[in-house]
Amino acid sequence: MQCLAELSIGSTGEMVRIFDNNLEQKLLEMGCTPGENFEVVRKAPFGGPVAILISSYILSIRREDAKSIEVIEL
Amino acid sequence: MSNQLFKIALAGNPNSGKTTLFNALTGLKQKVGNYPGITVEKKTGTIKLSNDSKAIAIDLPGTYSLFSKSIDEEVAQQILCNKDNRDYPDITLVVADASNLRRSIFLLTQIIDLKMNVVLALNMVDIATKKGLIVDVNLLSKKLGIPVVAINARKGKGIEVLKKTVINSLGKSPDYPFLDVGKLFKGAIQKANIIRNVENNYASFMALCKQKLSGEIENRCALNQLCKSEDIIPERAQAKETVNRYSLIDKLVKETVKQGEPIGKYMITKRLDDLLIHPFYGYIIFLLILFVIFQVVFSWATYPMDLIDGLFVDIQMFVSQALPKGLLNDLVVNGILAGLGGILIFVPQIAFLFAFIAFLEDTGYMARVSFITDKLLRNVGLNGRSIIPLLSGAACAVPAIMSTRTISSWKERIITILVTPLMSCSARLPVYTLIIALIIPAEDYFGFNLQGIVMMSFYMIGFVAAILVALLLKYTIKSKEHSYYIMEMPSYKIPDWKTVGYTIFEKVKVFLFDAGKIIIAVSIVLWFMSSFSPGDNFEKIEKKWKGHENAEFNINADKLEASYAGILGKMIEPAIKPLGFDWKIGISLITSFAAREVFVGTMSTIYSVGDSNVKSIQTRLSELKNPDTGEAFFTPAVGISLMLFYAFAMQCMTTIVIVYRETNHWKWPFIQFVYMGFLAYFSSLIAYQLLS
Incomplete structure (x- = not known):
């Protein structure tokens, strides 16, 4: 299993599943539905948030939270 | 509808241009307050729709969905889902970002499913065009079954058409739901409708999913039983509903939006981000910006402040001579006028600080600041957005504390408010200056002025104390909310000067009157x-x-x-x-x-x-x-x-x-x-x- 936190800048992936319940609902509502493609565009220094380009906007998520997001690297 | 006041609610995602549209519709006829009992800002204003009809508009907090996860979202939910709420609108105006249609019509489709009277204002069509996206507005309107108006809130385009559409749409509600939850969860929704004694599938679905719709406490037990007997797990049901809704939206977007070639200019955001959130230069630039803000609030503001000070001395002199000597004279001059002068003296600093904050917020830079400082500041219980209040606290704690509203986490905001006054503000300067001159000899040590060193140490003491107290509060203040940081990074924009102006005006007004x-x-x-x-x-x-x-x-x-x-x-x-x-x-x-x-x-x-x-x-x-x-x-x-x-x-x-x-x-x-x-x-x- 791969999680979002592991992907490096520039790589693309596909959303699979989100394990944290509250996080899941929030991210689903913001368009991170299973099967949706994204690109990792930024990672903040010192283990800060990750930014992904998904359904034509940039979304940033904390690195810890990105660990509970399962993805497939494309 | 002559001379009748009806209510319009403005709903939409954060960064959708909702507030810009609100400003364009209401002008300066705005009132800012709080919702009773909570600190969520309530903005209302009057709109002149035509010669004989006016409406009261309410600017709801920006939200991505009707399912609430924060106090802000709860406010929007309570107003839109409860017909008995005193702010329940006659018509809802949903503002959507055309350049990001998929995500921004999610909320719209939920509102349609509540059978509300709704009009879609499609904003930022110009940005969509730059991205190479062409939206078929008529087809979108037909498919959704509601009126859609393309607008440009910043330039004020389409506002008149929007007003006419609003008048024409009063009293109409969508004929069919966007997503039929009644079909998706067969049986359960009808039974929930019966328990709640209403005929509103989506509201009943929300109630089933444990959303705290007001006046539903007595139904809670029956609804929980229903969940059990129908085998519904609220979290799963909600996720299922969201995924189904998005697959319908995807279909709709495919039919109504044509993807062409993006026009070069759109790349600006990427180039700016390469610099502004660079692991090294990003911080340097941010420090430079902070330095400029600090300089301006600290030194530029002194000119208007001295002016106000001088003016009040003159007024006090004049009044004390004009009024007969005695108690009343003294009360007016040394009590009321002195107090009034003491309030007005803060206005320049508040205005300058909020000019900067509104500017940084409106260009989209503030989101980047959070992005690069979130982790560092969270270690001490603060938030990426705490840095501006904290540093402007070194000029004056009053505007600094007013600027903490941009911090979305309650706990991190409270901690920021509690520690900001520890920063050495400009009012401490005369005290320090006087005492240092008394007790510290004006000698040079290793080429540094000793008095200067002591002065700087006191600024440092304040800063260190603020960080230590924040750290202490991080472990003592209990909070039920798990602080998530899920934030959209909007594309960079040239700031809308009107929005900046409104922000300054509003903050000064709130300070003066409240x-x-x-x-x-x-x-x-x-x-x-x-x-x-x-x-x-x-x-x-x-x-x-x-x-x-x-x-x-x-x-x-x-x-x-x-x-x-x-x-x-x-x-x-x-x-x-x-x-x-x-x-x-x-x-x-x-x-x-x-x-x-x-x-x-x-x-x-x-x-x-x-x-x-x-x-x-x-x-x-x-x-x-x-x-x-x-x-x-x-x-x-x-x-x-x-x-x-x-x-x-x-x-x-x-x-x-x-x-x-x-x-x-x-x-x-x-x-x-x-x-x-x-x-x-x-x-x-x-x-x-x-x-x-």
Whole structure:
């Protein structure tokens, strides 16, 4: 299993599943539905948030939270 | 609908241009307040829709969905889902970002499913075009079954058409739901409708999913039972519904939006981000911006501030001569006018700080600041957005605390508010300057001016204390909410100057009218305390000095001693003696509560007693002898102790009032006053006992 936190800048992936319940609902509502493609565009220094380009906007998520997001690297 | 007032709610995602549209529709006819009991900002305004119809518009907090996860979202949910809510709209205007249609019509489709009367304002069509996206507005309207109007909120395009559409759509509601939850969860929804005694599938679905719709407490039990018997797990049902909704939206977007080639300009955001969130340059640029803000709020603001100060001195002079001498004269001049001047003096700093914040927010840069500082500041219980209030606290805590509204996490916002007044603000500067000049020799050490080093150390002490207290509060304040950081990074935009202007106007207005009332009241109390005394003490003083040289000086000083403030100062002397303070400093501590810089004035009045020569306050204080030892009264120990007290104590009624306004509770200013008082007292005590 791969999680979002592991992907490096520039790589693309596909959303699979989100394990944290509250996080899941929030991210689903913001368009991170299973099967949706994204690109990792930024990672903040010192283990800060990750930014992904998904359904034509940039979304940033904390690195810890990105660990509970399962993805497939494309 | 002639002359009838109806209600319009503006809903939409954050960054959808909702507030810009609200400003364009209402102009300056806005009212800003809080929702009862919570600190979510409530903005309402009047819209003139046509010659004979007006509407009240309410700007709902930005939200991505009707399912609430924060107080802001709960406000939007409660208003839209409850027909009995006093803000329930006759019509809802959903603002959507055309360049990001998929995500921004999610909320719209939920509102359609509530069977609400709704109009879609499709904003930012110009940005969509740059991205190469062409939206078929007519087809979108047909497919959704609601009116859709393309607008450009910034340029004010399409506003008139939008107003007409709103008038024409009144009283109509969508014929069919976007997503039929009744079909998706067969049986359960109908039964929930029966329990709730309404015919609204989507609202019943929300109630089933444990959304706290008001007036539903008595149904909770029955709904929970229904979930069990129908095998519905609320979290799963909600996720299923969201995924199904998005697959319908995807279909709709495919049919109505054509993807062409993006026009070059769109790349600007990427290029700017390469620089602005660069692991090294990103921080350097941010520090530079902070430096500029600090400089402007600290130094530029002094010009208008001096102007206001001078103006009030003139007005006070004029009024004191125009009115007959007596109590009323004194109350107006030294109570009311002094209080009013003390409020207006903050306006330039508030205006300058909010000009910057609105500018940074509107360009999209603020989101980047959070992105690069989130992790660092979260380690000490703060938030990426705490950095602006914290640093502008070094100029003045009042605008700084007002700017904490951009921090979405409640706990991180409270911590920021509680520690910001520890930063050495500009009102402490005159106190530091006076005392440093008294106790620190103006010598150079290793090429550095010693007085300057001490001054800087006091700024550092404030900053370090703020960080340490934040860290302590991080582990003591309990909060149920898990702080998520899920944030959209909007594309960079040239700021909309109107929005910046509105923000400044609104913040100044809120400060003047909301905080102003309480500040005037406290000023009058302080005036009363320093200008009245029990019995006929004042008359005796006047008799005593009659005909004496420099009588006025001595009378004023003696009167202050005999006044209620003086009595209080003497009363607290035993408590402050271990800190090296006498009752005269005690009086100054009390009067400084109006504002710290009053310290210098009070000291100069009270120490002038019995001295017939006019001297500067500094010479006077340096000549002062300690009656017990015969040595100079202001030893380094007393000076350092006094400076530490001013560094930590919460001696600013304006800050206290603003903290109350921003937290909507007297509990927080009280906690702040007590903890800062403790910090001040014990650090002064330790310093004095060690040094003397």
